[in-house]
Amino acid sequence: MKVLRRKEGPSLDVRLAALVEATELGAGRLPDEVVAAAREVAGRAGARRELSLEHTVVALAGATGSGKSSLYNALAGRQLADVGVTRPTTSTAQAALWDGDGAGPLLDWLEVPHRHPAGETGDLAGLVLLDLPDHDSIRLSHRLEVDRLVRQVDVLVWVVDPQKYADAALHERYLRPLAGHRDVTVVVLNQVDRLPPAAVDRCLDDLRRLLDGDGLTGVPVLAVSARTGQGLDDLRGLLAERVADRRSWSARLSADVTTAAGHLATDPQATDPQATGEPSATERKGMGKRPGGAERGLTEALCVAAGVPVIVEAVAKGHRHRAVVATGWPVTRWLRRFRPDPLRRLRIEAGRGKDVVGRTSVPAASGAQRARVETAIRDVGEAAANGLPGPWAAAVRQAARSRAGELTDAVDRVVATTSAGATRRPRWWRAVNVLQWLVFGALLAGALWLGVLFAMDYLRLPQPPLPTAGEVPWPTVLLLGGAVTGVLIALASRLAAWLGGRRRARRTARALRAAIAQVGREMVLEPAEAELATYARFTEAVTVARG
Template identity: 45%
Template sequence: MSVADTTTRYGLGYRLAALAKVVELGQGRLDPALLAEAGRLLARAGDRLQLSPQHTVVALAGGTGSGKSSLFNAVSKLDLSPTGVRRPTTARTHACVWGMDGAGPLLDWLQIQWRHRFARASALDKGEERLHGLILLDLPDHDSIRALTDHEAHRLIQAADLIVWVLDPQKYADASIHQRYVTELAGHDAVTVFVLNQCDRLSPEEQAECLADLRDLLKREGLANPRVIATSAVTGQGIAELTDVLAEAVASRRAAYERLEADLDQLTPRLAKELSGARPVEPEVDAARRGALTDALCDAVGVSAIGETMENLYGVRSIEWVGWPYARWAAKLRPDPVSSLRLGNLREELRSLVGSSVGAQPAEVERAVENLTEAVTDGMPDAWRAGVREVARSRSAELPEALSRELSSLTPPLDRVPRWWWLLKVWQYALVAVFVAGLGLIGAILAYGVFEVARPPSPFFSDVSLLPWLGLIVVCVLGLGLLSAVASKNFVVLEAGKERERMEREMRRRVADLAQRMVIEPVEQELRRYNEFFEAFGSVRR
């Protein structure tokens, strides 16, 4: 086998493998009829390439009265196929095989009946060794009134490695041939031959005129360099030339590959039309668009509102621990702000807040997903863009509930308080105790030392000189308590701000994780699928 043959085979195999990838990845994205046709081509190519590469299948196709069977007999030099003039006589395909060894599976695939298979015996092959490996088929008339035979002709025209169209001088421009077959075989020049048969009925001038007219017609129908041979089974004109063409095809053993490549080349522009203006895309969603989606989902959930609520609740809760006790006791004389806010079961309140925020703004989530898909699908065909939108929205119904469930689990256990709150509360109550004790001593000294209401239990309780010092101590304790309350309030504000930032940061992280799993990963998977499809299509087109 030559290097050229090896390159052709490997090149065809590579393109067919790429086409199989296109068919696999294009499901739901390309025209189903086009994918079905590509699938049939792959099946036919797979079958043909597994069968005998030593044989070349040549089909003689033509309409009723074209002399196709007579030409078949003339080439084979045997009276194998019945001939007629006014009606279809070839009801079943006849095959003449030069070299039967290894041809059986191929003939079975072609569905040629055993009784219509003819082998050229060695004694008859003398001088025709160059045709060894030829399987010549005489097809039923393509315009037969019998639907079965017409279907068989169409099937074998699709399966043959080389097609010889047999035309007669009266009907060589027959629309049934040109519209149904010739036009569709544009680009198959290498594996198509046209025979103007029965030329014995024409004068030399008429023959030249018919040949020129036929060539012009074929060129108008897309064949760049059509091969046209004038023959006559009666006089033997052109039979040797046609035999030379067949022998050349058999010798090169490339007709099967050239036919499949031509079929592939014909399919490629139709696939390209489906991808008009398309180009590869980035397979991953960039950080900016990830962030934009996360921001939009956080807004839909109300992360900032939840964080602000938590910050306020943190401050309200701290009043019981770090506030100046006298102010807290005085506050009990008026309605409790915590009770008015009805925040007894904080966890349930926050869960309700998260759930209602998500449910209230589904349109914002929808817009965020839409903006993401529009940005990442620029350059993709409409069907693929729709596919990306579909996968991006595939779990959108689950997203609000998932966000609510995830964020509700973040509500902090507010029945526990920071340790420094405990220490500050002990300090505040110690100051209260000192303040009360100071006031008690001042009262005792006033009672025993100033107003002498009774005999003091100890001289200490009648020492009036202690009053200024005790007053100073009481004032200092009161001031120290107020200062502690103000300072602790500032610390609480700072701590509440940090707690809010921590909680919002954690919420954002979880929202980003949900967006990654439920939106971005399906989108990126579809983008990678599209890029694989686009790369595979590029390999088919080469």
């Protein structure tokens, strides 16, 4: 028969490392006090693991008049603490030691100056029992001492009495925040000798109900009388089990790490106090994905603001303009040079490469266009932050806006660089230009030939033989044929330039859109995605830290 074993969680060392990583990732994004508290837990856990692991520190904590000092003396078997009825008598914590060899550094770390050997050691060897000041003392120093040691000891024994076991200050300030420390918490109802047996049972039931409401379900609750000794054996037996196990320190640290990680994961802006920064399965499906619609909207807004429609139109017109200058009829093409080049007016030249420093002369974006870009950036941030808890959603939105001030110059640079390719001259222009000059040369040859013949006729010189092409003399063929052919070539070239300008404008539009989209990704989307990746690492670290 195959035995199924429960998979063990990560070790305490791994969880502590994960908690440290989570605090580093959460710094600047989560509330400072939450991050500082988690760092304190990590530091405290590291310090406790370096001290004696053979000793278990148990603290008796309670309110004024609960009888915890009497219980402390009863457990120690000696009169170590002064006992008072209506006023606090314990001003600083003191320790009773059962076989306390080697516990000095641990007590130094706890800052407990008063140390006493206990009575008989028995099965409590290794126990360090602390008597804490009253948590409801009128002196602030007493309450601060309790708060400090409650965070440091291995096991907490809360001593309550029948009159004040339901005190709201005890439950709200101490017990409820320690809901994750059930394994290292014990509650003792002291002074039960003052109640009839039936009343004791009712008090225990009511106390159990209150503890369940605090999240401390399953915490041991013992009825004890320090004066008569009732229930002391049960309490000693429970303490002996914790001491013998030698694992209370790790259980305490584990609970501290779990609680600190839970506080890191909690969304302070959530209306539900139990809401955490860890997304549900449904929310996780919508997270970490590239916001396609918002990204397309950003690209469109940047293209309009960068004047891409103006540039595309200028590319088509500029191509036709330059084609006429390069391939037109030499007799009339020079007139085209007096017209401005649309691309040159926008300072888009073939020589402006990737190292271009100057800006183009594309008209600046209007107020409405800038507002559209800002809205598109915000939409990208909102889409990327979808499903994230408040602080992380704000961090993602901020990351999406972090380089918005650089967008204008970056887009202008890629516009200048990308548009420069639209000024390259096609090879056929050169061939047509050569052909046009050959045709023009033929026209000039015909005109010169006819001029010579006219001069000879005017001077009554004998006419040389005149070759003909059919019935038409060759000089006339060269003159008229050159003129007609040049015009036809110019018209055909202009038609080809018009078609080529449309193609080049479409290619330029696609290239500009791709280049501007890349700028948008680098300066808006990638910072947001980097923040999403940080959040993913954070949630993974928190999950590991929580075990």
